[in-house]
Amino acid sequence: MPELRIEATVNGRKVARAAKPHLRLLDFLRDDLGYTGAKEGCGAGECGTCSVFVDGVLLKSCLVPVAKAQGTTIETVEGLGHAGGLTVLQQAFHKAGASQCGYCIPGMVMAATAALRANPLASREEIKERLGGNICRCTGYQKIFDAVELARDVRNGRRPASALAEEDPVDGAFIGASVRRLDAPSKVSGALKYAGDMVMPHMLHLAVLRSPHAHARIVSIDTSEAEAVSGVEGVITAVDVPGIDGFGVFVHDQPIMARGKVRYVGEQVAAVASEDPLVARRALARIKVVYETLPAVFDAHEAMRPGAPVLHDYAPDNIVKHIPIRVGDVEKGFAESDLIVEEIYSTQQVEHAYLEPEAGLAYVDHDGVVTIVSPSQNITHHRHMLSRIIAQPISKVRFIMSPVGGGFGGKEDMVYQGMLALMAMKTRRPVRLVFTREESIITTAKRHPSHTTYKMGLMRDGRIRAAAIKLVSDGGAYGMSTEGVMRKAAILAAGPYSIPNVKIDTYGVYTNNTPSGAFRSFGALQSQFATETHLDICAEKLGLDPFAIRRINAMRDGAVTHTKQTLKSVSMLRALDATEQVSRWETGAPTSRGDVRRDLAGEGTRPPCTLGTRFANSAGKDSESEVA
């Protein structure tokens, strides 16, 4: 297809460019014009990070074909503040602490700008509705709503402009002061460059061939046809690894690319580099991989049974890690108890869904140093692992952290940096890789799912005598952080309670599912979900208020933990007291008394969401009529 001629006004400047017809407006803005403030979060119009104004209308630029830009006036986040300044709204984002990782923020600023343009007096609830098409994974949105309300009020004169300024603490006591984030201006203005925004001269783009099978032996890989494609500058597979192949946070069981067999759907098998990302992607289809499928296992309990398919030779029982904790004698404790409560709890795999998909840029510098720029959460460990994998001394391996567009544990694994390094070494050119949202979801680690069998014995007065907790977790195809997650899940499983008899076992198990790895709260979320729900059940059976049962058992100063560590200062009772007070908790046993409680719907709650009723009302309908 012939190239299009696009003439448009972008951020107040006339632009006349040739553009490939398959491009989206997002590509045109980012790659051809260098406006990288608009981010690609999902490529499907779901997340809003690519939001821009086209002729004053807020649009998701990943859904707009570039041809539609012809003759339009476009504003990106870079064009909102004039001459590098920040708009009132951007200043309000800065002041309110509305940006964290910052990746969603340019899109969020665009949507919020649209909200206040549409209604300069928009209420908090209307602001929420107008931001409903933009996802933020870090902030919980509250400070974003605060920021939009602050901007609204400053612009309407209800609050002074000084409300946007820094408030200096007295006497230089900066610890304890809510200093405005130093990196916020770069985030609210779109100036900050994440790895996927970075370019280098002579740069190649990497595309990855992935396994279609959950478990299969690789009989052969033939890359010759792909290598012969015009524009392909390099193809890599496991044979290109010069050193000892294997990475992982605890056990180095994962090869840079599949070696001998694949263990999950989406596992990387080969990679292609080209100056044109389309050429690289198309060349993947020319790589011929012959697989011999193997029996697979998709359930952690089945994987632990004798005779189950084995994923890794070093672990014939498929167990990544078992962590035991023993205090006293639980059987004796149960025998002494007045009440025994048993229950089973389960939690699911969860995606980190940071708005910034994985991205990185690698090059071999003038001194022969293999350099990787990426939003990794652990570059020091990655450096150690990569040095062994590429058989280079530590001083010849350099990792540089790029701004991280959300991590939550999901960027601790060195899942793509090795491929970038190998391709940079092979081609001696800079190489960039940017995951699609689908690649990010399908191939990277998830939160460990869990299956917990819980048995607790208590005395009539609420004292816990014994707790037996067994948690089994599907770690998926590779070890990643499973060992650590099982350890933390175990240590914290029985909660901040003094219990004389405790038996805890956590098991992380290999299966052919998407790997599980590090995720904020790292096993403790799963095991304490069980404990804290269980305590509510016990409190009901004993007729105790849920704060009371926790107070009776809470660790206090000098308490000994379930790993037999003596704690000096324990703030648990203070936390319980403060929560009971601030929530205006009405005392009583948890007996489904929602209907008769008198502490509901007060300060600290939002109104229930009644999406659309406001618009229906403003369309002239009877405001009294309920929308069913």
Place this chain on the structure above:
Amino acid sequence: MARKRGRGVAACWYGIARTATVDRAGAWAEIDDGGTAKIVTGVTEIGEGILTVLAQIAAHEIGVRPQDVTIGDNDTARSPEAAHAGATRQTYMIGNAVALASRQARAALVEVLARYWNVDSRTIKTAAGEVWAEGTNHKMPMSEAVHIAKSRGVVPVGSASFGTDTTGLDPVDGSGRPWQAYVFGCQVAEVEVDTLTGEVQVLGIWAVHDVGRAVNPRGVEGQIEGGIVQALGQGLMEDYRTVNGHAATPNLAKYILPTSLDVPHVTSVILEDPDPIGPLGVKGIGEPAMIPTIPAIMNAIYDAIGVRMTSLPATPEKVLEAMGRRARAARQPVAAE
């Protein structure tokens, strides 16, 4: 009434920094020209605001302003190791390392000034870009103090490492000292359940968390609010599913995340029980913030409609199914009692 409300409570505890292994972090500090400060450390800003926290700590310890502190990018070939961004460790490990390095740099500067002014170094104070000797008329901007130090052959630098006194776990009974700092917290959730659709809305969360010492209270709130909403996602909607190993939720159309319309109002209370070991008293907040949220919501659902949600997520379908089971059980004659 189709919509029913309820409240639930849950608590949590958490260990700060790496688990059952020795953790460590290094940092370099320099009081630089113009009365600014330069901090170099292998820190990873993943959105929590650690760069601002470290700038506040350095500013506080050296006596400049946070905006006058430059923090070098994390680069394994240019900065001292500070290990990873995770385990709720950066404020604790790197914050304490930066404080110690900053104190050393400040001490080097103060020593020069004590000689220059002929005063006891203990009388010299620094704050917000100024240096003075108490009980005298000696006072100057930090920029001049740096110039004086350099003209006397002294570059005011410091370096420090902060490490933990921790052990692994016994492989048989798990005994050990996995962390040297612990935090505790508690949350109450208020929900509204639509008994016709099974949909749960979380309208309010009251969250109380011990953070040791809050360096930036607004940043702590941001961590609590963000953690709560991530937990709400796992509690009510997020569900990564595979069928024979193939992802059934491979994009954001199928994998549902909390939006601005799903989130509760969050009331945060910051509790400060200072860490007695580190020089700053700080601990952390990133991970513990999300632990009590899910059980608090599930307990609130029970309070509202009398069904126990023990399998996550509590989607509308699962809530309706549980309500159906409860209704059927209520119609059956009770045989066992």
